[in-house]
Amino acid sequence: MEQALKARIQAWSTSPNPLLRALSRAFRSLGYVRRFILNSRIRSEQLTRLFHCASHYQGATYSEPDRYxxxxxxxxxxxxxxxxxxxxxxxxxxxxxxxxxxxxxxxxxxxxxxxxxxxxxxxxxxxxxxxxxxxxxxxxxxxxxxxxxxxxxxxxxxxxxxxxxxxxxxxxxxxxxxxxxxxxxxxxxxxxxxxxxxxxxxxxxxxxxxxxxxxxxxxxxxxxxxxxxxxxxxxxxxxxxxxxxxxxxxxxx
Ligand SMILES: C[S@@+](CC[C@H](N)C(=O)[O-])C[C@H]1O[C@@H](n2cnc3c(N)ncnc32)[C@H](O)[C@@H]1O
Missing domain, CATH: 3.40.50.150 (Vaccinia Virus protein VP39)
Incomplete structure (x- = not known):
């Protein structure tokens, strides 16, 4: 269901209808805000970029044990x-x-x-x-x-x-x-x-x-x-x- 909605929002982003393109942008912004509020890792990555922009290299914080x-x-x-x-x-x-x-x-x-x-x-x-x-x-x-x-x-x-x-x-x-x-x-x-x-x-x-x-x-x-x-x-x-x-x-x- 969520996948179908995402696909539809994606399709709207290239629609010739300006209303659908605007709706697509609005939904994407809402998704961004939702992730920012609910996910502390994503929030930390965005805030670090904001406060340390000049000296921040990779923003993503993914790692795993025994990676190398x-x-x-x-x-x-x-x-x-x-x-x-x-x-x-x-x-x-x-x-x-x-x-x-x-x-x-x-x-x-x-x-x-x-x-x-x-x-x-x-x-x-x-x-x-x-x-x-x-x-x-x-x-x-x-x-x-x-x-x-x-x-x-x-x-x-x-x-x-x-x-x-x-x-x-x-x-x-x-x-x-x-x-x-x-x-x-x-x-x-x-x-x-x-x-x-x-x-x-x-x-x-x-x-x-x-x-x-x-x-x-x-x-x-x-x-x-x-x-x-x-x-x-x-x-x-x-x-x-x-x-x-x-x-x-x-x-x-
Ligand atoms: C993708 S992770 C890499 C983690 C681990 N080294 C690995 O390879 O699995 C990149 C990390 O670099 C950090 N980073 C980015 N800019 C940095 C800086 N100027 N000084 C120290 N760490 C920084 C990020 O916060 C992030 O946690």
Whole structure:
């Protein structure tokens, strides 16, 4: 029934009758308001975009447990001789990445950082481990975080709007310059020899200036075929199909 109504509202949106087009717009707005009121996750995504527009990258907060098993395994294998590694999950959403990393590296401290306060509340409620912490990206504790052994930036440096294959230029205020600036600030937190994991991004890590100080990690599954828009240093669309490394090691000093 609901599907049939949705299909009808969709059909009205392209109707030659202006009254039906107006009705379609009105129903869509009502649906948006309903979701905003009833769904706290959607509300948090919209409010975060509103209040942190300039520094908000991916608005969607979807995550899942053990989402990147090859990358978590590679991280655990490279850090197996590091006594008490500290790992950052930047854009941790509702914490699944941080909790998964803690299972792969039981001796590590995991720090999840996000810009969405609702997400951080979910993380804190779920967390029972003293080895996992969650911080807001504007908190003083995050600002002073340094000397990290690994950083994960998964599905954070992207805008859903850029999934539209017809977009010739990266959307709005999330530009390559912003991306490069953010990568540089994360690089400053990573110790020499540390590991940098990045994927599902609108831009290429290897196009940034700091990438000159990194080498791709050598493991099966590091190169991955992507079928999504990729934007260049000038924010213009480069391609919609490419292979790219996802894990890098920072050169030792
Ligand atoms: C799609 S989720 C990714 C979750 C997890 N990393 C994964 O791959 O499953 C993207 C997350 O990035 C967060 N995010 C967006 N902009 C951010 C920023 N400037 N600083 C920290 N987190 C940010 C969003 O709030 C959201 O929770």
């Amino acid at each position: 098993p090859e990358l978590f395994t590679a991280c655990a294998s490279h850090l197996k001789n590091t006594p008490d590694p500290i790992i950052l999950s930047f854009g941790c959403a509702t914490g699944e990445e941080a909790f998964s990393l803690a299972e792969y590296l039981p001796n590590a401290t995991i720090i999840g950082v996000d810009i969405n306060s609702w997400c951080l509340r979910q993380c804190i409620q779920k967390n029972c481990s003293p080895c996992i912490q969650f911080l807001h990206n504007s908190s003083p504790n995050y600002a002073t975080l340094a000397n990290l052994d690994a950083i994960f930036c998964m599905a954070v440096f992207q805008r859903s709007e850029n999934r539209n294959h017809t977009a010739a230029v990266a959307h709005g205020n999330f530009t390559f310059a912003r991306f490069e600036q953010q990568i540089a600030s994360l690089d400053a937190k990573l110790k020499p020899g540390g590991l940098f994991f990045i994927d599902h991004s609108d831009f290429r890590f290897e196009d940034t200036a700091v990438a000159a100080h990194y080498t791709p990690l050598d493991f099966e599954g590091n190169q991955f075929l992507h079928q999504r828009p990729l934007f260049g240093r000038n924010n213009a669309l480069v391609t919609t199909q490419y292979t790219m490394h996802r894990a890098f090691q920072k050169h030792s000093a």
